[in-house]
Amino acid sequence: MGQELRDRDYAPLRLEEIQRGLVTERLGKKIHYLPEVDSTNLYARNLAEEGGLEGEVVIAESQSRGKGRLGRSWVSPPCLNLYLSVILRPKLPPLHAPQITLMAAVALAETVQCFIPLPTEIKWPNDILVGGKKLAGILTESSCDPGKILFVILGIGVNLNFSKELMPEAIRESATSIMALTGKPVNRSEFTLRLIQNLDRCYGELEEEGFSFLAKRWAGFFRLKGKRVRVQMLEQAILGKAMGIDIDGALILEDERGFVQRIVAGEVIPMEA
Ligand code: BTN
Numbered sequence: 001m002g003q004e005l006r007d008r009d010y011a012p013l014r015l016e017e018i019q020r021g022l023v024t025e026r027l028g029k030k031i032h033y034l035p036e037v038d039s040t041n042l043y044a045r046n047l048a049e050e051g052g053l054e055g056e057v058v059i060a061e062s063q064s065r066g067k068g069r070l071g072r073s074w075v076s077p078p079c080l081n082l083y084l085s086v087i088l089r090p091k092l093p094p095l096h097a098p099q100i101t102l103m104a105a106v107a108l109a110e111t112v113q114c115f116i117p118l119p120t121e122i123k124w125p126n127d128i129l130v131g132g133k134k135l136a137g138i139l140t141e142s143s144c145d146p147g148k149i150l151f152v153i154l155g156i157g158v159n160l161n162f163s164k165e166l167m168p169e170a171i172r173e174s175a176t177s178i179m180a181l182t183g184k185p186v187n188r189s190e191f192t193l194r195l196i197q198n199l200d201r202c203y204g205e206l207e208e209e210g211f212s213f214l215a216k217r218w219a220g221f222f223r224l225k226g227k228r229v230r231v232q233m234l235e236q237a238i239l240g241k242a243m244g245i246d247i248d249g250a251l252i253l254e255d256e257r258g259f260v261q262r263i264v265a266g267e268v269i270p271m272e273a
Contacts, residue, residue: 010079012061014189021193024200026055027086034058036078038065040085041141041155047087048143048151054089057196066157069126069139070267074157075171081162082192085155086199091207094144098249098264099211100152101126101140106214107202108136108156109221111195116181122221124242124251124268128158133176135159156195161185211247219244228271229253231263242268 015033022028030053037043037060044058060083066074076083090100108128109120112135121129128136136158143150159177167175178186205213219225224242231238231253240255251263 012079013059013192015059017189018193018196022196024055024197025204027200027203028055028057028196030056032056032058034060036060036062036064039063039067039155040083041067041139041153044085044087044153044155045141045143048153052087052151054087054151055200056087058085059083059192067139067155068137068157074137074139075168076157077162077166080166081160081177082156082158082188082195084157084192084195085153088152088154088203090149090152090203092149094142094147094149095248096211097140097142097144097149097152098125099206100142100154101138102211102218102245102249103202103206103214104138104140104154104156104199106217106221107198108138108158108195110202110217111191111198112136112158112178114194115178115186115191118181119223120221121223122218123224124222124245125249125265130176130181134171134174135176135178135181154199158191158195160188160191211249215245215247224268224270230269230271231266232269233263233266238263239271 040058040060047056062078063076063083066076066083068074105122109122112120112128118130123129126138127134139155141153159175161179162177164172164180225244227242229242238255240253243252243254246252253261253263255261
């Protein structure tokens with residue numbers, strides 16, 4: 001597939017165009033746009049700690065210390081992809097904070113579907129895969145008082161015009177990008193606008209209707225239902241059949257003895273195609 005990038009494809013995001021196009025209730029009224037930052041999640045956390053408002057968005061063209069889940073890093077070269085964080089102040093009990101990741105996964109998967117003609121998959125809890133390869137990741141970090149969420153930083157990284165040649169060897173096999181999948185560079189400003197718009201809609205649905213309103217759509221993107229998986233946790237791994245998620249966002253697994261287990265954190269590895 002031809003994947004030639006012209007100079008304009010490396011161009012910075014068109015912030016004005018994004019702001020002009022947004023019709024949202026909560027997100028993106030204020031966008032902090034940075035050519036470079038250590039991590040948009042760190043930047044957004046500092047803003048939130050100093051009183052940053054719900055819905056403020058941080059976007060950077062590159063990150064020098066992009067953070068992934070489980071202490072990993074997120075490869076963040078300039079002007080090719082999307083690195084975005086949002087400050088949220090949800091009216092949810094802390095126990096339900098994982099619903100923010102699930103909500104964001106639905107918004108992200110629905111956005112990706114508008115740009116590629118291939119099935120999009122949510123890999124619990126925070127990955128978006130296409131063709132079995134990772135296209136995007138979500139990192140949510142919360143700050144809570146007893147019984148109350150003070151804020152959640154919702155961080156999203158999406159590989160947009162990242163060519164296979166430019167990907168570091170460590171991720172070349174396991175990662176993909178919209179351009180690698182379609183053969184054409186994607187308009188990053190348009191993708192960013194759609195994503196913020198969809199996040200605003202899904203977050204509104206979560207706040208007003210509750211997670212059950214989004215659960216069916218989440219399940220539509222969860223392609224491991226009924227499949228054998230291995231769930232790697234910090235100190236142990238469990239084999240079993242993935243059944244879906246519960247209202248708190250935990251993965252429901254039927255283990256090899258037929259017992260139903262609730263997994264709140266871990267890495268899911270499919271055992272069959
Ligand atoms: C993962 O899949 O491990 C989560 C990756 C999250 C990456 C994004 S990029 C924007 C935001 N800022 C960060 O430092 N990380 C998230």
